[in-house]
Amino acid sequence: MKTNSDKIFSNNLLNKKVHFPKRIVSFSNTISKDDPVFKPELNRYHLFISLGCPFAHRTLIARNLKGLQDVIGVTIVDWQLGNDGWKFSQRDGCTSDPFFGFTSVKDYYYKANSQYAGRFTVPFIWDKKTNTIVNNDSASILKIFNNGFKDLAKNSDFNLCPDKNAKEIEQLNDFIFQNINIGVYKAGYAITQDEYEEAFNKVFSALDKLEERLNKSRFLVGNTFTEADIRLFTTLIRFDAVYHGNFKCNRNQLKEFPNLSNYLREIYQMDQIKQTVDFKHIKGLLYSNRSVNPNGIIPTGPNLSYLDVPHTRNNLLKSAL
Numbered sequence: 001m002k003t004n005s006d007k008i009f010s011n012n013l014l015n016k017k018v019h020f021p022k023r024i025v026s027f028s029n030t031i032s033k034d035d036p037v038f039k040p041e042l043n044r045y046h047l048f049i050s051l052g053c054p055f056a057h058r059t060l061i062a063r064n065l066k067g068l069q070d071v072i073g074v075t076i077v078d079w080q081l082g083n084d085g086w087k088f089s090q091r092d093g094c095t096s097d098p099f100f101g102f103t104s105v106k107d108y109y110y111k112a113n114s115q116y117a118g119r120f121t122v123p124f125i126w127d128k129k130t131n132t133i134v135n136n137d138s139a140s141i142l143k144i145f146n147n148g149f150k151d152l153a154k155n156s157d158f159n160l161c162p163d164k165n166a167k168e169i170e171q172l173n174d175f176i177f178q179n180i181n182i183g184v185y186k187a188g189y190a191i192t193q194d195e196y197e198e199a200f201n202k203v204f205s206a207l208d209k210l211e212e213r214l215n216k217s218r219f220l221v222g223n224t225f226t227e228a229d230i231r232l233f234t235t236l237i238r239f240d241a242v243y244h245g246n247f248k249c250n251r252n253q254l255k256e257f258p259n260l261s262n263y264l265r266e267i268y269q270m271d272q273i274k275q276t277v278d279f280k281h282i283k284g285l286l287y288s289n290r291s292v293n294p295n296g297i298i299p300t301g302p303n304l305s306y307l308d309v310p311h312t313r314n315n316l317l318k319s320a321l
């Protein structure tokens, strides 16, 4: 015998009125004064990141450069990404879950939406007021940090994407993303020789183009440090440590490109940025993928002391940060 709710269910099905719960695959809200829910507020939002992940790394850099350290807290997940996703731990500068005593990032996604059906990725911004994920896309989080906290950011005048350069920055972002940020992964995860060679060639021809561009220009867009530099930096800083060896991007080491390596050193040597770079986490994460590195051995080298050699980009003009 059918129960009442069964009947409602089958009647609705016949009338095509059944609404299955929406299966969420990403969170794409913004934070702004005009948003009905997510207003900029002190100590309301929290950023979850891995220091190894280049996409999460972007968001930490933007938070620091905008001077949002006292406004938005940060939790660093364990550097190892296992089969069941990101875990919280207290080893090597990682932080345990600050709010619920959760053991894994997955728990946050399900707390935000029990029907969540996407990947359990970092970075994401957690809203402590409504107990949900505001956004889990690094590109959007960069914009949120740049634009959303004008009255709260210590460096609110520092603009990562000035209107007059916005179009050029978006074009560069796209070029860097397709050829370099993702390019190294396409080479590293390739399962055919052709796929690998195509990705390898794209990575190095893009680096050659940028090497030339940086001959005259202090940063990617004229002489102003922008979001495009952050996006390029998080791949360049991982290049010699990981992508060159583990992902077989080995035509050259980054340090062999005179302009790119000088540019990389300048950005790395900025205090607010240097604090965000942790090679233990970077190597730990990026050598932990067993399909690429079956025994999970993390190499001791390479020697990266060149990063601390003073840069010589002062002869090129620079706008104030």
Ligand SMILES: N[C@@H](CCC(=O)N[C@@H](CS)C(=O)NCC(=O)O)C(=O)O
Binding pocket: 053, 054, 055, 056, 081, 085, 119, 120, 121, 122, 123, 136, 137, 138, 139
């Ligand atoms: N769309 C995301 C992608 C971030 C991403 O791919 N994160 C990786 C680490 S580098 C991740 O969390 N992967 C976990 C998984 O796929 O299980 C963004 O740019 O924010």
